[in-house]
Amino acid sequence: MMHYFTEERSVETVNARMGKDSDPRLAEVMACLVKHLHAFAKECHLTQAEWEIGIDFLTRTGQICSGERQEFILLSDVLGFSMLVDAINNRRPEGATENTVFGPFHVEDAPIRTMGENISLDGKGEPCLFEGKVIDLHGNPVEGACVDVWSDNADGFYDVQQPGIQPKWNNRGRFFTGKDGAYAFRGIKPTSYPIPDDGPVGKMLAKLGRHPYRPAHMHFLVTAPGFQRLVTHTFVGDDTYLDSDAVFGVKKTLIAPFERLEGAETLWRSPFDFVLTPA
Structure with missing residues (x-):
């Protein structure tokens, strides 16, 4: 039975228009979206003017997107939506290292470096040794794991944000574990950034x-054969913004120690083990 649109039956009327041959998963997702979108408008009594402001906001968000910038992902991040989707899709057993947001600044095929090599190429920042092991849930070392790392520089920018200013591949690298599962590299103590x-x-x-x-x-x-991919950060424990991360990426288990090394060329040491979950 066909219904004309009314405020009371808005959800049922819209979702009833889906055809029988529509993709089942798409139909499920869209029906849920319509249900909650309509409930949102009804709950806050959205005005026509506010709806027009929202359309303008989304239009401007799309217009600023480019190959180097994805404003919609940024919007998802600051609303906590990216972290929610990540949490739903990366539920792990106790003891496994937790996931967090991937972020927009990863670059594929970073240079493969030797263990202990320095990834900081611009000479800025406070030198820091990052080291630890990649292990399974039982504490066994994982051989052949790829540890792909990247960070901002001392000024709070990633190399892709400053082409021509920072050296290419600054603060990036890939390291492969041996039989002992150990990794080690030198970088800088990270800095907070907007x-x-x-x-x-x-x-x-x-x-x-x-x-x-x-x-x-x-x-x-x-990443390692036979294990789930782990996307995560380690956070500096005394940072001002730990409790108010703009994208909600901080988890207590990811706050890493940063130990001051007195009288050493490398000023800091940050030990952290990564515990992988079987695929």
């Missing part, structure tokens, strides 16, 4: 009284 806040998302944060900063962190992508 997400790009000169666009619609940044203006929205300002209107909400929110800052755009991420706490200092090192990115890790750890």
Whole structure:
């Protein structure tokens, strides 16, 4: 039975228009989206003017997107949606290292480096030794794991944000574990930095009284045959923004020790083991 659109039956009327030959999963997702989108408008009594502001916001968000910038991902991040989707899809047993957001600054095929090599190429920042092991849930070392790492420089920028200013592959590298599962490399103690806040998302944060900063962190992508891919960060434990990360990426288990080394050329040491989950 066909129903004409009314406020009371808006969800049922819209979802009834889906054809019998539609993709089942697409139909399920879209029906759920319509249900909650309509409930949102009804709950906050959305005005016509507010709806038009929302359309303008989404339009400007799309217009600022480019090959180097994805404002919609940024929007998803600051709403906590990226972290929610990540959490739903990466439920792991107790003891396994937790996932967090991937972020927009990973670059494929970073140079493969030897263990202990320095990834900081611009000479800025406080030198830091990162080391630990890649192990399974039983504590056994994982051989042949790829530890792909990247971070900002001492000024709070990734190399892809400053082409021609930073050396290519600055603060990036891939390391492969041996039989002992150990990894080690030298970089810098990371610094906190703001997400790009000169666009619609940044203006929205300002209107909400929110800052755009991420706490200092090192990115890790750890992969090994027979194990789930691990996308995570390690965070500097005394950072000002740990409790207010703009993209909600901090988890207590990912706060790593950063030990000051007195009288050494390398000023800091950050030990951290990564515990992988079977595929």
